[in-house]
Every structure is written in C-alpha cells, then in structure tokens.
Amino acid sequence: MNVKSCLAALAAILMMSSAPTRAALEIVITEGVNAARPVAVAPFRWLGDGPIPNQIADVVSSDLSRSGSFSPLALSALPQRNVGGEADLDLPAWIATGAEAVVVGSIRPAADQRFEVSFELVDLLRAQASVEDTSGPVIKKDHIIEGRTTVIPQAQFRRFGHRISDLVYEALTGNKGAFLTKIAYVTVDEQAAPFKFQLRVADYDGYNETVLLRSREPLMSPSWSPDGKKLAYVSFENRRSEIYIQDLYTQQRERITDFAGINGSPVWSPDGKKLAMTLSKDGSTEIYIMELATRQLERITNHYAIDTEPSWAPDGQSLVFTSERGGRPQIYQIMLDSKRIKRLTFQGEWNLGGSITPDGKHLVMVNRTNGQYNIARMELSSGHIDVLTETYLDESPSVAPNGSMIIYSTSHNGRQVLAAVSMDGRFKARLPMQVGSVKAPAWSPFL
C-alpha cells in the first residue's frame, strides 16, 4: 500500500556515523569560576617516540571545570612540566600554587596499537602535612588518594579521560561523577530542510554527536530508558503526535501509541518496565502508565483540567506532574498505590515541568514569576523555592544522574540553546549550537 511509502518519505530514519573529535555543542561558562575549588591537571607525560597521540589531561581538565566544582589552574601556572607520576613532583612547588590536588599521569605505547595510561591524584593539602612533618622518615604516601593503570586503544582516550574525571571528582567531593553520560536533544534547523527536525545524542560535553532520527515534522520529549540503551520520544511524522521507542544500538524503532489527540511526555519508570505518558484520547489531557510488556494502559489522573508532564519519583512509588486543576499550572504528586494527590508548589504564578532529584530531596522545575520563566529548585521538606537561572524562557530542565547539574533549554538571541546550571545555582554555562535551535535536552542515566 502506498501509505507505507508515504510514511517512508515523510520521515527518513538514518543512523549517521559520528564525527569523533568535534564538539557540536561548545560550552561557554558564563558564571561561577570564582566559587570553584582550585586544582591542577598536569599534561600527561608521553613515554613513547614521536608526538603524543592524544592529550588525555585536556579532557580531565575540561570535565573538572564544567562540573562547576573545580577551577583547574592554567597551564602557565603549573610549576613543572613533563611529570609522569607523583614521584616526579616537586611537592613544595605544587603546594605553593594553592591547588588542593593535582592529577598527574603518563601514556606509554603498548602492544597492538594500544597504550598504557596511568594516572595518580595527589592531595596537596595532605602532602603539605607530611612534608612539614619532618620528625621521621616519610615513607607512606597517603597523599596519593586515587590512581589507576589501564591499557586502551587510542579511540578510547576521551572515554578514559572521562573515567579519570569520574574518579577524581568522587575522590574530592564524595559524590559520583557524571562525566561518562550522554545528552539527547532535538535540533531544529531550516538549513537541514527537508529534515529540519533531528533527534541527536552526544557525550555530555557535546563530543561524539550522533543523529538518531531526521524528520520533516516536529520531534519532542526524548526520555532515556534506565539502562541507557533506548529513547522514548514523540514524533509528528504522520502529522499527528505518536510515541516511539528507539534502540540506540540496534536502531530498531517501534511505535508505542497513536491515539487520537495528544500522545506526549513519555517517561520511563525507574525499573524500565513502564512508560508514563500524557494522552487525551478520553477527552481531557490525562496521565497514563503503560506496562511495556503487555501494552496495558492504566489511567492515573482524572480531571477536566490539563494534567501533563509526568515524572517518576526516584523510588518509582509516585509521579509528580503539572496540573491546572487549581486554576493555574502547578506541580502535584500522586501516589501510585492509593492514587492520593498532593499539591507540591504554592509559590510563583506557575510551576511546571517538575522532576524530583536523584537524592529525593528537591523538586526541579520551571517557575514563572512576574512573567519570567526560569529554572527553580524547591526543597521538598520545607517548600522553600530558589530560582536558579536568569535566562529567558527557560524550559525542559533535566537533572544529571548524580544530581549535580541541570541542563535546560533557553532562548538566547532569538534562538533556542541549551544551558546548564549547577544545583546550587552558582555555576552557569551556555551550550550554543553552530546552527539552528536546540531543545528538549534529556540527560542520560549513568552509562
């Protein structure tokens, strides 16, 4: 039947190979460098012949500065070059820089086009204590607080750099790092016509961007499966909204709903077995949960006002959602066993797009106050709201799996761009695209 060929013409699905070293989203840190803790990352020492294949230290340094928690010293401020490990360090000179810690490492050629990469994280505050303690022989080196050696092909240098950043971040903050994560987002670019709308994923820092889907019609609301292997999203390729699930690795793609009216806001349950979604098939805009194995639908809300934007609490026992039942959009919580509903937000004209942080302590949302739409964080125990951003028309906040950072979409110079803000609001960055608009960011789980 030619409906099929029409469908194929309306939405071409292409997996594209990624450009490995170019960052599609360049990160511009706009605020918060002063509040960050000083650290140092020394260029890794190359122990082979010829030029160094790749400098892993750059990845680590960028990661640490983008985390908002750390401010790596400039290369020119480093007291030594060509250090491959703690043993090479002139400790007093490094302590004098004021950095709390220094990352040192080396890269050595190994068999089969592989490389042995080693690194050590030296706690300079601890080192200072042992340098000053001259009463006995200094043997134990307890200021080396992290270190690994691994053998990897060159293609995995960036990845291993992120791994080092994760270990360093965790050693210095006590929290898990989120540098080995990805971001899914939608781009809208007139230049790419007829496939103006594209669903893409990239490493959290914008590198290794891959186009997952190109379409002539809008794409919305990507949501990660908890195992990080699939995305659910909304596509208008058949001139109406439909929910799809696409496997990122097999490229297999499946239509999940095509009801009359709204098919929106798909969100995976923490156990990966269910999909919460918004449908208007029964008249008003309501929240439903679909059991993915059986495709059985359960209606969760029942109110003539708009109910939408479901988001699972980390324990999977409740959903938070946006409802207009009080007259204006505010955020509510529904317990899935008792179906009891509680209103969570009372401050501000509107609150929408809410999600509970991984530690269960805060609600992150879009807050409208005096007609301004900004990202806000509410402490659930007290109801206290902090507006975190000052950008224009903020929407679609998505929280990093370690709860440290929020990525969101905002309007800048007449285009939609992605931006990030740390959970404490002190660090702010913009992630402009080269062309077009970027929106609907979704931060992956730990990968």
Added chain:
Amino acid sequence: MKLNKVAKGLLFAIPALALTACSSTAGVDADSEILDNQTSLEQAGGPEVGGLDQVQTAEERQREKYAELRREHILYFDFDRADIRPEFGELLEAHAAFLVENPRTRVIIEGHADERGTPEYNIALSERRGKAVQRYLQSLGVLSSQMEVVPYGEEKLLDSAATEAAHTKNRRAVLVY
C-alpha cells in the same frame, strides 16, 4: 497585510494537500482529484459572469462574502486562553457553511501556542484551542466526523522572534483542508 495573511494560510494549505495525497490510497489520482476539487471551490465563490440578474440576492452576497472569508485559515488567541475571540466568529461561520454544504470534506484543526511555558503544557493548551474551534464549528452544524484536532504546541512557530508581536502570531488555530 491582508495578502500576507492569505499567503500564510496557503503555506499551511499546500503541505496539507500533499498530506491528503499521502493518506489517500490512490496515490497520483488523489492529487488530481484534489486539484479539481480546489478549482471548483474557487469557482463556487466567483462572480456570476453570465448572470441575467445584475442585482445579487442576499444569499448570493452572503456566499460571496463567505468565499472571501474562507481564504483566511488562521484565527488567533489571547495568552494562555482558548476562547474564540468575537472577531473570528464570521470566519468560522464561513468555514462552517462550507463544511455543512460539503459533508464529505474533512478539515484538520491545528492548534498552536507561543513559546512561553513548557512544550508539554503548550501541547495541551494548543489542543484546547483546537477543540474550542471544533466545538464552535460543531455548534454550526459541522459533523464531528469532518474534523480532527491536531495540537502542535510550540513546535511550529510562525515567528520565532522573542517579541510580543511574534507571540501574538504564534497563538493560533489553523484550518487545513
């Protein structure tokens, strides 16, 4: 100004024709059928060239006026509202009269929102706008089987500038035949 609006209406009408062609089972034939249909529509509203009577009846004048009004496909809404503004009553009457006379003609009512608020909320708001148009047409006798509401939220802005004027243009419903 007026022409501009008409042109915009056409921008929406043309892809819609292409779509109708797609969803029809008869491929190429469907295209010509629609083109014929389109031509006859235009003729139905044209002047009575060979008429004996130079004075138009009230009914004829009404038909002509409706044909003129039907060239406009877009109606606009206030911020966060879905009420049909009174100035668009006549426009909807014109479309309703046509749909009542042609009960086999179907119309897609696209709902749209400006970019304030979240994309998901705007999808719901734009559906409410589409449904308000649907109810209005239904009250004028259009069959519910002739209408489908497709909410696009803030995903298809007419004007992406961050100005009040742009927001005003984006808060709309579009009738697509």
